[in-house]
Amino acid sequence: MTSDNKDRLGSKLHDVEAAREDQWARQRDADLLEKMRERMSKTACPHCKQFLVAKSEAGVPLHVCPAGHGAWIDAPALKAVLKEQK
Ligand SMILES: [Zn+2]
Known part of the structure; x- marks a missing residue:
């Protein structure tokens, strides 16, 4: 393997690592959101005892x-x- 090939391989590995980190961050956000949904979907309204509905208003x-x-x-x-x- 020439040193040029080695460098290219190195940068490719770096890309893979960066993509993996992105994936990890997205997965973590999704997990947090999912946990929040799960927690709150078991929370009932103190007035009528119906379960709350997850919604997003203006983000x-x-x-x-x-x-x-x-x-x-x-x-x-x-x-x-x-x-x-x-
Ligand atoms: Zn209610």
Whole structure:
């Protein structure tokens, strides 16, 4: 193998690693979202005891009572929204 070939192989390996990291980050985000959905889908509205429905309003993840009693927002998402308003 010439040294030129070796370099090319090296950069290809680097690309594969970067792609793997991307994949990992996406998977982690999906896992977090899935966990949040799962947790909140077992949460019932304190008024009517119906399970909350996961929704996204203007990019903000919300859990809404299907009967319209209210919406719940995760603390980190709330912080992000309040920060944006400043
Ligand atoms: Zn309700």
